[in-house]
Amino acid sequence: MSRRILKYAILGLLSKEDMSGYDITSEFKKAIGQFWSAKHSQIYVELKKLLDEDSISQYIEMAGVKLEKKMYSLTTKGKEELQNWLLELDENVETEKDIFALRLYFLKDIPAEEIPALFNNQLKLRTEKLAFLKEQFSFYFGVEKNPLNLDAEELGHYFVLSKAISREENYICWLNKSLEIIKNKNADNSLR
Amino acid sequence: MSRRILKYAILGLLSKEDMSGYDITSEFKKAIGQFWSAKHSQIYVELKKLLDEDSISQYIEMAGVKLEKKMYSLTTKGKEELQNWLLELDENVETEKDIFALRLYFLKDIPAEEIPALFNNQLKLRTEKLAFLKEQFSFYFGVEKNPLNLDAEELGHYFVLSKAISREENYICWLNKSLEIIKNKNADNSLR
DNA sequence: TAGGCCATGTAAAAAGTTACATGATTAC
DNA sequence: GTAATCATGTAACTTTTTACATGGCCTA
CATH class of the missing domain: 1.10.287 (Helix Hairpins)
Structure with missing residues (x-):
């Protein structure tokens, strides 16, 4: 469990398109969920943190009359952080628990x-x-x-x-x- | 992660032979470390807990003149707990993080x-x-x-x-x- | 109108990592 | 004597899970 992998997983997902916390949670139930996953409770907390750190920005999208979807986009900072992380070379193989x-x-x-x-x-x-x-x-x-x-x-x-x-x-x-x-x-x- | 897997990993290792915390740490660097592992800091804490719960018992073995090795054995309770755990059927495939x-x-x-x-x-x-x-x-x-x-x-x-x-x-x-x-x-x- | 899904959060606890700390033994 | 390894622990922090909590939307 190392250096904020969830952070980069979220940045990576947002680099494809803007998403809400719920959307991100759903993504972890599909293809990428085979290699990383997180519960919604962890995701919402991480999104707040990323927002604080200016790696992402937020806007509201109405889903229906009252339901507000909080959508997130990458900021320039977030894009850079993702870029750098993607080029990092792993130094060892982590235990794949089974x-x-x-x-x-x-x-x-x-x-x-x-x-x-x-x-x-x-x-x-x-x-x-x-x-x-x-x-x-x-x-x-x-x-x-x-x-x-x-x-x-x-x-x-x-x-x-x-x-x-x-x-x-x-x-x-x-x-x-x-x-x-x-x-x-x-x-x-x-x-x- | 989930229901005290480390507990059962330790009980399983102790079912082969009595071991110290250090020995258990070493085992996780070998074959079984491919599928589960833990740092010594986590292992010593878990051993203390298992001792408290009477799943294992402790005795001292001298390694040299001054060095005390704390050896652990399964108790009857520990053996039973291991037995039961080994027969549990997994209900879903967990994400193998990569x-x-x-x-x-x-x-x-x-x-x-x-x-x-x-x-x-x-x-x-x-x-x-x-x-x-x-x-x-x-x-x-x-x-x-x-x-x-x-x-x-x-x-x-x-x-x-x-x-x-x-x-x-x-x-x-x-x-x-x-x-x-x-x-x-x-x-x-x-x-x- | 009820059930399933959409949507977002908080709190507490468990699990795991990193760093700090110390000292003995062995083999060269 | 010195370096690697044996040996055990604690503290702080991060990560992850489980449980609690709420409410809107959609379709049959």
């Missing part, structure tokens, strides 16, 4: 007959996520398959979706391979 | 000539990590390749290492594919 893998490390304390259920649950979750991602992908890039024909904005989206898909496919593949090993082991033991 | 992918989503704000450097840096980091993981793998499983011959404890380790390796290989593969796209795009543009 509770299932953590549990599996403690395999010896899981009764053998319970293990397949754990794998199957994970397989279900990951398969659902992959389906969601593929749906998104074909919605945005279904017709135009060749990434060379995409503009820079679409290409960012393309990379992130293709990355998420490849991550989930790889995860599912590893789950299947590992589950096979477990099944063979269980079969072995019942022969004895 | 700053590089986040940056890449904002690609349109990165000057085209800077992009390859960003990819190459990531490629370097991931390649180094993969080398480290493969070293670990061959150290522990080099001779005995067949996972069917491993006992439950080794198998947990095997799964976690094989998962980390497959994750990094997949990441590198995606980086290379994406970098190719970027190069082709840059070449295209300079032709115009």
Whole structure:
């Protein structure tokens, strides 16, 4: 958890178009939510902070008769900060936390007959996520398959979706391979 | 983050053998650190809490003449808590945060000539990590390749290492594919 | 008119990082 | 003797989650 990643995630989203806190919250439920996310409570606080620091500016848009949407835009300062952050080189790979893998490390304390259920649950979750991602992908890039024909904005989206898909496919593949090993082991033991 | 994952990570490590806070800190620099980690400052605080809650017990081991190592063991309560946690089914896939992918989503704000450097840096980091993981793998499983011959404890380790390796290989593969796209795009543009 | 979504916030608590602090042991 | 590593802790701060809280809009 390092130096204000949420700040830059928000600046990045606002560099595409002006958004409200609610819009930003929604974005984290789509493609980019595969690699960073935050709850609305954190986002509203961060927006206030960014406003204070003059990285963003605010204006009101009416949504209906009474409902005020607070829209945010990047300021010059915000644009510069984003630019600089985008060019930073990471110095090390951060731990990508994964509770299932953590549990599996403690395999010896899981009764053998319970293990397949754990794998199957994970397989279900990951398969659902992959389906969601593929749906998104074909919605945005279904017709135009060749990434060379995409503009820079679409290409960012393309990379992130293709990355998420490849991550989930790889995860599912590893789950299947590992589950096979477990099944063979269980079969072995019942022969004895 | 969520429901005391560090607690269970520590209980899990202690179920293999008694350890000190320092030992636990070291473990997070090895295989399991690929999927969960914590700093010593957090670990010592959590150990005190677990001791208060009677999930673990403490004894002193002398390391040298003056140096006292505080060793921790699971209590019956701790063992039960670990058991129950290991059988819990995750209800959703948590965001696996990845700053590089986040940056890449904002690609349109990165000057085209800077992009390859960003990819190459990531490629370097991931390649180094993969080398480290493969070293670990061959150290522990080099001779005995067949996972069917491993006992439950080794198998947990095997799964976690094989998962980390497959994750990094997949990441590198995606980086290379994406970098190719970027190069082709840059070449295209300079032709115009 | 009711339920789901749009929309924005605050407060408290938990989790995690960074910095400060200290001292022993080991191997060269 | 000195540097790396072993060993343990606290304090301040940042980040993230959970819960509380409110009200408008839209569609069936």
